[in-house]
Amino acid sequence: MNAAPKQPAPLAFGPPPETIQFWKRLVREALSLSPATPLYVFSSAPIAKRISELDAALIAAGFKSEIKNLKSQIGFRHWLSCKTQPVALLLRWWRAQGRGIEVVSEFELRAALAEGFAPEHILINGPAKHHWLPQFDLPELSVNFDSRAELDALLPLAKKLNWRLGIRLLTKEEFDPEHPQFPTQFGFAPDEAVAALNKLLRANARIETVHFHLRSNLPSAQSYERAIVEVAEICRAAKFSPRHLDLGGGVPAPQIRTRSGKVYDGQFGLDAFAQRLRQAAKLFPGLREIWLENGRFISSSSGVLVVKILDVKGRRGLRHLICDGGRTLNALMSVWEQHALIPLPERSGAQILTAVCGPTCMAFDQLARLALPRALRAGDHLIWLDAGAYHLPWETRFSHGHAAVCWQDETGLRLARERQRFENWWSDWK
Ligand SMILES: Cc1ncc(COP(=O)(O)O)c(C=O)c1O
Known part of the structure; x- marks a missing residue:
């Protein structure tokens, strides 16, 4: 007993x-x-609060807001992570503010379209999308390729429909949090990434974005910084200057603890995050915008x-x-x-x-x-x-x-x- x-x-x-x-x-x-x-x-009130906290930190670090659109320096843009909280009224509320949405599946894309998002305000992420995306004839989408097979299958359509393209990179900072010795299944490894960027550049595709998503509840801003340094090296090797650096999500949710009592955002300061980002952005000549897809931080x-x-x-x-x-x-x-x-x-x-x-x-x-x-x-x-x-x-x-x-x-x-x-x-x- x-x-x-x-x-x-x-x-x-x-x-x-x-x-x-x-x-x-x-x-x-x-x-x-x-x-x-x-x-x-x-x-919606706590979401508005989180967005304004993040905005304040980014603006204080020297970025310009997507909404205010000041004519100086590098901008930033928040995409709503649809998978995090697929609530129709949230999508409507978010769209009414002129912001874009990030989707990772056919259903999420259909939901975004049903709620009135214009294709140029939709960013498509996620693996194996060459199996469902070709059925949509939507010009001006933003699409981040996740693999070589996806790129090969979707490139002709991307050129025809003038998609704004990116590739997702698997940096050393991205691993399975439950088994850190293993990488995740997402994105292009560095050597594949250089080859993919070269192919897109040779094909005269509209390649503008480099993307990573490290994992949820990152303990500190240093992981972003290290990943950005790696991404900058890959871009240099490929002779590619991205217009957009898409950081995915990962900023930890406030107030929440692990089952053993550790505060998830204990070491994570928004100001330090924004300052490190501002420094790291200098590694990319020609960069126009930082893209953020935070789910947990924005809506938990x-x-x-x-x-x-x-x-x-x-x-x-x-x-x-x-x-x-x-x-x-x-x-x-x-x-x-x-x-x-x-x-x-x-x-x-x-x-x-x-x-x-x-x-x-x-x-x-x-x-x-x-x-x-x-x-x-x-x-x-x-x-x-x-x-x-x-x-x-x-x-x-x-x-x-x-x-x-x-x-x-x-x-x-x-x-x-x-x-x-x-x-x-x-x-x-x-
Ligand atoms: C590509 C991508 N972007 C953004 C997010 C949102 O992540 P988080 O809720 O940790 O901010 C995820 C979550 O899985 C993701 O896979």
């Missing part, structure tokens, strides 16, 4: 009180609009997951809250991450080590294990913060349907998606 745990885990670490108040107010409003849980609540704090406690159990010193949503259905990120968890209504008094579980039949389905008030009871809600990145796209239909979604922007709060009904859950089958 397992021994009872002696020490309660620390209480959920706290975001600033104004953030807690913001979400409590919005969640109350959302629950009156859509009482069914699990429920995601998303808002723009959403919460709301679940309801359905049942309560206590055994061997651990209290279990069985909720109607959790890791398996709504928050796969909880495998790696700890987020703040806020009870609604507030409950005070003694705390006890508590496992917050979802409703599926898997011990894996555990959103968090931490000290929570003993007074929590069935019918109470729990708000899991920072659910605005990679929660919705990793949602499952495991024994249950998809959650409802509310969205708030300058026009107010709306139900963006109803909770999935049984008819819809089962109707795909022939």
Whole structure:
């Protein structure tokens, strides 16, 4: 028999009180609009805040903003990482600001087109796109090639449709984070990259961009700097001067911790990042723009997951809250991450080590294990913060349907998606 745990885990670490108040107010409003849980609540306000923080750092370092379009120096451009948070109302809100979107699949491209993005505001990334991109006859797309086979297959179309081309480079800074001894499957290795750039230059293609995406939650800006130095060497070897340096994503999400308690963005300063970038940009004569595709940093704090406690159990010193949503259905990120968890209504008094579980039949389905008030009871809600990145796209239909979604922007709060009904859950089958 397992021994009872002696020490309660620390209480959920706290975001600033104004953030807690913001979400409590919005969640109350959302629950009156859509009482069914699990429920995601998303808002544009935290996204606007993150963009302005990043903009301020980049402008202070000497870059010019894509929106203000000042006539000096190198500019920068934010692309919305569609895969991170594929919410129609977010795409509409983003497009209304005149910004572009980054997509990596046929469905994401169709979503961008359905939401009215013009092809010149769409950037296509991702592997093996020669298997689906030729069906679209879209001029002026931005396309970053990922492999030799892709380049060979798509080059004639790229020339015909005047695509703005780039290639993704596999630098030494890019590796599988779970097995750092192995590289990822993406992009051109340095020798392949020089050959690919030479081919594109010889073909008189509109090659303008070099791209990398290192990985998520980079611990410091130094990885970008080292990758940029490598990219500059490849460009020199190929006698190529890019107009755009596309850094992908990777800036860590604020407030989030690893399961062992380390703060992801602890060492990452936006000002240092921008300053290093400004220095590194000098390695590229002719560079006009830095492109950024940050997903997690931009949108993780723009959403919460709301679940309801359905049942309560206590055994061997651990209290279990069985909720109607959790890791398996709504928050796969909880495998790696700890987020703040806020009870609604507030409950005070003694705390006890508590496992917050979802409703599926898997011990894996555990959103968090931490000290929570003993007074929590069935019918109470729990708000899991920072659910605005990679929660919705990793949602499952495991024994249950998809959650409802509310969205708030300058026009107010709306139900963006109803909770999935049984008819819809089962109707795909022939
Ligand atoms: C090509 C590319 N760009 C941007 C992103 C967004 O990354 P992050 O959410 O870490 O900023 C990803 C994530 O996988 C990616 O593959």
